Amino acid sequence: MAEGSERSAGSRRTLTQYVLLALVWGSSFFLVGIGLQDLAPTQVVLARLAIGAVALALVCFVSRQRLPRGGRIWAHLFVVAMLLCVVPFLLFAWAQQHVPSSVASIINATTPLMTMGVALLALPSERPDRWKVGGLGLGFIGILFVLDPLGGFDGETGPLGYIACLGATLSYGIAFVYMRRFVSPRGLTAIPVATAQVGLAAIVMVVLSPVIANQPFTISPAGAASMLVLGAFGTGLAYVWNASIVANWGATAASTVTYIAPVVGIALGVLALGESLAWYQPVGAIVVVLGILVGQGRVPWAGLGAQSKTPSPRRGGFYGGDGGI
Numbered sequence: 001m002a003e004g005s006e007r008s009a010g011s012r013r014t015l016t017q018y019v020l021l022a023l024v025w026g027s028s029f030f031l032v033g034i035g036l037q038d039l040a041p042t043q044v045v046l047a048r049l050a051i052g053a054v055a056l057a058l059v060c061f062v063s064r065q066r067l068p069r070g071g072r073i074w075a076h077l078f079v080v081a082m083l084l085c086v087v088p089f090l091l092f093a094w095a096q097q098h099v100p101s102s103v104a105s106i107i108n109a110t111t112p113l114m115t116m117g118v119a120l121l122a123l124p125s126e127r128p129d130r131w132k133v134g135g136l137g138l139g140f141i142g143i144l145f146v147l148d149p150l151g152g153f154d155g156e157t158g159p160l161g162y163i164a165c166l167g168a169t170l171s172y173g174i175a176f177v178y179m180r181r182f183v184s185p186r187g188l189t190a191i192p193v194a195t196a197q198v199g200l201a202a203i204v205m206v207v208l209s210p211v212i213a214n215q216p217f218t219i220s221p222a223g224a225a226s227m228l229v230l231g232a233f234g235t236g237l238a239y240v241w242n243a244s245i246v247a248n249w250g251a252t253a254a255s256t257v258t259y260i261a262p263v264v265g266i267a268l269g270v271l272a273l274g275e276s277l278a279w280y281q282p283v284g285a286i287v288v289v290l291g292i293l294v295g296q297g298r299v300p301w302a303g304l305g306a307q308s309k310t311p312s313p314r315r316g317g318f319y320g321g322d323g324g325i
Contacts (some may be wrong), residue, residue, distance in 0.1 A: 002104040014248045017241040022257045024233045026264025029101035029108070031230040032093055033273055038223035041093035042213040047206040049085060053202035053232025055243040059240055065192050076182045077196045083175035088168035095168070099162030105265025106146050106285045107165040109258060112292045113139040114173030122177050135295020142291055145284025190243035198235060241294035259289050 035044040060067065068074065096104055117136055119126045126132075147162050183193065205213070245254040263287055269275040292298075 026261035030268035034226035049202040052235025055236030081200035091168035095164035102269025138293030142287030194239040
């Protein structure tokens with residue numbers, strides 16, 4: 001009886017963490033948009049990484065988990081910190097000066113497709129089959145829907161903002177494949193790895209801040225709150241929740257947060273920021289998600305195909321899901 005009660009309490013806790021994770025990762029672009037009203041893109045990235053590093057360090061200290069040891073693993077973690085945090089965060093923050101947060105959240109959902117493509121090119125064990133190739137093709141069609149290249153780019157958004165967003169998801173994809181090759185085989189636990197990576201990224205931004213983040217600013221209460229939430233939760237505690245969800249539900253179930261986060265991002269962008277969204281962009285998002293499902297062999301009529309070995313973009317000791325920034 002007591003065991004059943006504990007299992008039920010654990011299930012409720014995991015469900016709560018799942019909902020919080022979807023809300024936090026889904027609101028990331030909204031929070032960045034709020035921060036950009038007061039801060040330069042580089043200052044937004046500096047703030048979120050510094051606050052996230054402190055939050056994760058506190059979690060490590062309280063839970064008495066040790067950081068990874070050895071110069072070689074720290075060198076690998078530095079590379080991942082650049083590819084998984086510094087570069088994509090900067091690209092997304094800059095892009096959101098020109099691209100609505102709702103559209104940025106949709107483009108972020110292409111991360112599993114980028115990871116799949118990079119894995120097929122870089123990992124000898126990844127053999128292209130019809131489901132992976134078909135999934136990539138379908139996802140590419142979805143991206144075209146979102147970007148609407150035939151309709152042209154207006155002066156406000158411009159192509160460079162979209163290119164920067166896609167560059168950020170490509171950076172994520174390269175990082176996840178790099179992690180699978182050099183970090184995951186070491187069997188490190190999630191929270192210390194996340195703490196090391198976010199901490200290294202924060203150090204990089206602090207060192208570079210006198211050059212790239214020295215713009216004068218006046219922070220509003222809304223801007224300060226957005227950075228605290230984005231840093232402490234979206235760049236900090238979200239990884240703790242995600243690790244718990246993976247441990248209790250498995251990586252496949254945890255990865256479904258990918259499909260909820262863009263919905264949250266779209267809703268916040270349209271309802272809270274008053275952004276406009278063309279009909280074809282949500283359609284493109286659906287096609288992108290369908291491409292991910294096909295490529296990973298998660299649709300019923302693709303059941304006879306081999307399950308994709310492409311690493312879930314939040315696997316490998318750091319992530320267990322596929323979305324969010």
